Amino acid sequence: MDPVTTAVVHTAATEALKKESEGFLKAVLGEPAKALGGILTDRVNNRRFANLVKITVKAKRTLDEAGVSPKEVPLKIIHPMLEAASLEEDPDLQTGWANLMANAADPRENDKILPTFAAILGELTPGHALLLSSLYEDAIEKARTRTLPTEVLYDLFQLKLMFQPPKVPPGPHTAISFTNQFVVVVEVLKRHGLLTERQAASETASTQPYSKLKFSISELGMAFVRACQAPPAAAKSVMPQI
Secondary structure (H helix, E strand, O other): OOHHHHHHHHHHHHHHHHHHHHHHHHHHHOOOOOOOOOHHHHHHHHHHHHHHHHHHHHHHHHHHHHOOOOOOOOHHHHHHHHHHHOOOOOHHHHHHHHHHHHHHOOOOOOOOOOOHHHHHHHHOOHHHHHHHHHHHHHHHHHHHOOOOOOOOOEOHHHHHHHHOOOOOOOOOOOOOOOOHHHHHHHHHHHHOOOEEEEEOOOOOOOOOOOOOEEEEEOHHHHHHHHHOOOOOOOOOOOOOOO
């Protein structure tokens, strides 16, 4: 093929790809597209800006309620937060971002905010967050009733009940099943180090491939959940009586 023909074919292919991309972006952005570099960019930026406004206002108000003023946050922590948070449109996860920012800007530094927290939260879905939060609350509750600090372990079926409680309370003959999609949820939490996997000893053989696996929320998982919760109210100073 001669150079001129090659150039024409290449240009036609590029235009076809642009149109294909334009059609997809039109669908995902919910607004008629005029040009890839024009209104689409503005539309994306407007959505990101609107998300960021909601989240940062929540973060400020959270600190106001706690009775503290925000401090300057290191760039390597706040910049990834702002970038990733601007993409979040789920209200519950937006609250998580707001709390994470509020804790990062809390001058009391009750919890250490790690740079990796933004990367973790940016990859979680509401389902991931709900399961992790349930594990955290359950571990805290069980720790209160135990005299010794022991690890709280769950099998995959127990995790499924936390992730998606049945409409009918489970009984002795209730069958609990899980799909590959749920296993993926667990794998994502494991990959981020939020879940720890244990191989439990079993005296009897089982046909269930996951029967010997036990899971627990890791120390990183506990720290991450705390970082995504609203900071506590500042202790009020008491004037000494004369």
